[in-house]
Amino acid sequence: MTTYAAPLRDMEFVLHELVDLEAIRALPGLEEASPELIDAVLNEASRLAGEVLAPANKLGDLQGTRVVDGAVQIPQEFKAAYKTFVEGGWPSLKFDPEYGGQGLPAVVSVAVEEMWQSANMAFALCPLLTQGAIDAILLHGTEDQKRRYVRPMVAGTWTGTMNLTEPQAGSDLAAVRTRAEPKGDHYLLSGQKIFITWGDHDAAENVVHTVLARTPDAPEGVKGISMFMVPKFLVGADGSLGERNDVYPVSVEHKLGIHGSPTCVMSFGDQGGAVGYLVGEENQGLVYMFTMMNRARLAVGVQGLSISERAYQQAVGYARDRLQGTLPGHQGRVAIIHHADVRRMLMLMRSQIEAMRALAYTTMAALDLAERAEDPVQRAANQARVDLLTPVVKGWCTEVAQELTSLGVQVHGGMGYIEETGASQHFRDARITTIYEGTTGIQAMDLIGRKTLRDGGAAQRALLGEMEATVGDLEGAGESLAPLRAALSAGVQAQREALEWVLAHGADNPHVPGAAAFNLLMLMGTVTGGWQLARGALAAERRVAAGEGDAALLQGRLATARFYATQVAPRAKAYLEAITEGAAEVMSLPPEQF
Numbered sequence: 258m259t260t261y262a263a264p265l266r267d268m269e270f271v272l273h274e275l276v277d278l279e280a281i282r283a284l285p286g287l288e289e290a291s292p293e294l295i296d297a298v299l300n301e302a303s304r305l306a307g308e309v310l311a312p313a314n315k316l317g318d319l320q321g322t323r324v325v326d327g328a329v330q331i332p333q334e335f336k337a338a339y340k341t342f343v344e345g346g347w348p349s350l351k352f353d354p355e356y357g358g359q360g361l362p363a364v365v366s367v368a369v370e371e372m373w374q375s376a377n378m379a380f381a382l383c384p385l386l387t388q389g390a391i392d393a394i395l396l397h398g399t400e401d402q403k404r405r406y407v408r409p410m411v412a413g414t415w416t417g418t419m420n421l422t423e424p425q426a427g428s429d430l431a432a433v434r435t436r437a438e439p440k441g442d443h444y445l446l447s448g449q450k451i452f453i454t455w456g457d458h459d460a461a462e463n464v465v466h467t468v469l470a471r472t473p474d475a476p477e478g479v480k481g482i483s484m485f486m487v488p489k490f491l492v493g494a495d496g497s498l499g500e501r502n503d504v505y506p507v508s509v510e511h512k513l514g515i516h517g518s519p520t521c522v523m524s525f526g527d528q529g530g531a532v533g534y535l536v537g538e539e540n541q542g543l544v545y546m547f548t549m550m551n552r553a554r555l556a557v558g559v560q561g562l563s564i565s566e567r568a569y570q571q572a573v574g575y576a577r578d579r580l581q582g583t584l585p586g587h588q589g590r591v592a593i594i595h596h597a598d599v600r601r602m603l604m605l606m607r608s609q610i611e612a613m614r615a616l617a618y619t620t621m622a623a624l625d626l627a628e629r630a631e632d633p634v635q636r637a638a639n640q641a642r643v644d645l646l647t648p649v650v651k652g653w654c655t656e657v658a659q660e661l662t663s664l665g666v667q668v669h670g671g672m673g674y675i676e677e678t679g680a681s682q683h684f685r686d687a688r689i690t691t692i693y694e695g696t697t698g699i700q701a702m703d704l705i706g707r708k709t710l711r712d713g714g715a716a717q718r719a720l721l722g723e724m725e726a727t728v729g730d731l732e733g734a735g736e737s738l739a740p741l742r743a744a745l746s747a748g749v750q751a752q753r754e755a756l757e758w759v760l761a762h763g764a765d766n767p768h769v770p771g772a773a774a775f776n777l778l779m780l781m782g783t784v785t786g787g788w789q790l791a792r793g794a795l796a797a798e799r800r801v802a803a804g805e806g807d808a809a810l811l812q813g814r815l816a817t818a819r820f821y822a823t824q825v826a827p828r829a830k831a832y833l834e835a836i837t838e839g840a841a842e843v844m845s846l847p848p849e850q851f
């Protein structure tokens with residue numbers, strides 16, 4: 258049985274030491290989130306993750322999903338797990354009580370979601386996409402749409418999807434061709450969508466698709482895309498289920514990982530038109546999609562963290578058991594965990610997991626403040642922070658997950674390459690995270706364009722100012738934190754230089770931002786992750802000095818923060834050099850020379 262006891266302790270550390278939970282609890286609507294309630298929720302979630310979701314993970318990988326008679330069948334174990342998940346009230350955790358939700362802060366529900374994603378990423382994609390669809394309806398739907406659709410989706414008896422992608426429209430959604438013809442109080446949709454996660458399945462009563470499509474007289478390009486809600490079963494005025502709608506899964510993709518998650522080709526309107534309802538106003542679909550996608554992007558960043566945690570736990574277990582080689586001072590053969598190079602790999606995993614967790618959770622705390630703070634200035638400052646860090650959490654955490662799940666395989670040696678151990682499943686499952694909800698390239702362009710050049714670097718400078726304050730705090734700390742001070746100070750300097758370079762040269766030639774974007778994203782992830790570890794180390798040092806807390810956990814946090822400062826943080830300088838020295842070289846070969 259997989260347990261989540263170890264990450265749970267680190268999650269609690271982040272929530273209690275790096276997030277101002279009192280400030281979150283003071284926000285309107287979040288008063289109920291007492292420390293006792295939070296601990297109880299996290300403990301129960303860790304049991305469900307360990308006892309129900311994790312055991313189904315490998316079965317989902319082996320069995321996959323299939324289309325039979327125009328409907329997707331998922332593994333029996335997934336159906337049973339989904340039933341338990343819904344009966345326990347888990348889908349409703351973070352939603353507004355007005356729609357049957359439990360109103361938990363985003364910063365707490367992210368810890369619960371980390372456990373779901375870690376236990377069974379293919380399964381946990383279903384609630385992740387449902388949240389995207391709920392957000393779309395809540396943000397832009399009519400009162401009647403909210404009343405009829407949102408409650409069962411919050412309860413989990415209905416699920417939701419995001420139908421954006423078409424064969425010719427991936428990153429570039431301007432190319433969407435699905436048609437929506439007005440007909441009375443609704444529209445009739447026709448067209449094909451591909452790669453639709455949990456597009457159909459047999460675990461819920463209904464599936465509500467949010468779909469991007471064009472009305473007949475819509476302008477070309479991004480300005481002519483509208484958003485529609487297309488339920489699998491039509492919904493009566495009283496919310497009861499009616500006829501089967503004309504939207505069907507054609508096939509499920511055979512893919513590298515997340516086999517338990519049905520990735521569907523969906524056909525709309527083969528029998529005359531799928532009944533759809535406009536969400537918001539015509540031609541505003543892409544704007545709406547972006548408002549809801551931001552939260553989904555944060556959730557995918559958390560997937561990167563979660564799958565890395567799973568790979569780490571498995572690697573530690575193997576490293577303790579596997580005997581290879583000898584070492585002075587040890588009798589006989591030793592477990593590989595005693596070898597320095599294996600420890601290097603485990604420390605790379607653990608320190609970056611802690612950095613990702615702290616970065617993702619503190620960004621979620623900013624989201625709670627952005628959505629609910631009464632002071633408009635505080636709301637705006639937190640929104641700017643969330644906007645800036647969303648592509649970093651999504652892009653950096655998922656790129657780091659590639660490194661860490663690969664290290665998870667490496668720690669296993671040859672057995673890591675053999676499916677039996679499960680290490681390779683995590684590596685395969687992780688691979689999608691840098692691709693969907695916008696590839697890393699698209700995140701990086703968002704970071705450098707909309708989030709940096711557009712505001713002249715204002716949000717970046719506010720962040721740099723806060724990080725400099727932490728450098729100041731480290732100056733007053735003990736000598737054991739000296740490497741952190743040096744690393745953070747160098748990292749902040751590198752990020753500032755990168756920012757100034759990008760602002761100065763961003764307009765030089767149209768390729769400069771694109772060539773620098775990925776390195777800027779990785780630089781910022783490395784530095785802001787290290788910043789959060791430094792904040793954690795300061796808190797740990799305070800607790801140790803006061804003789805409080807779990808000594809092993811606190812010493813562990815200090816050790817991983819020092820490791821990160823010396824072994825990971827120096828990457829920031831290399832990213833800076835790639836930006837300032839290398840951007841021109843990126844375009845130096847013409848396409849025909851490749």
Ligand SMILES: Cc1cc2nc3c(=O)[nH]c(=O)nc-3n(C[C@H](O)[C@H](O)[C@H](O)COP(=O)(O)OP(=O)(O)OC[C@H]3O[C@@H](n4cnc5c(N)ncnc54)[C@H](O)[C@@H]3O)c2cc1C
Pocket residue numbers: 386419420421422426427428429451452453454455512520689692693694695696697698699702
């Ligand atoms: C398993 C799986 C599940 C998915 N689930 C969903 C879902 O539920 N709903 C949904 O709508 N879609 C879904 N997708 C689709 C996914 O979001 C797209 O695959 C993704 O957005 C990339 O689009 P694409 O595959 O067309 O790649 P392309 O857009 O063709 O990109 C190919 C490469 O070109 C780069 N590139 C493209 N444009 C630019 C640019 N302007 N600047 C710089 N680089 C660029 C990309 O970064 C990438 O490296 C899923 C995909 C998969 C594989």
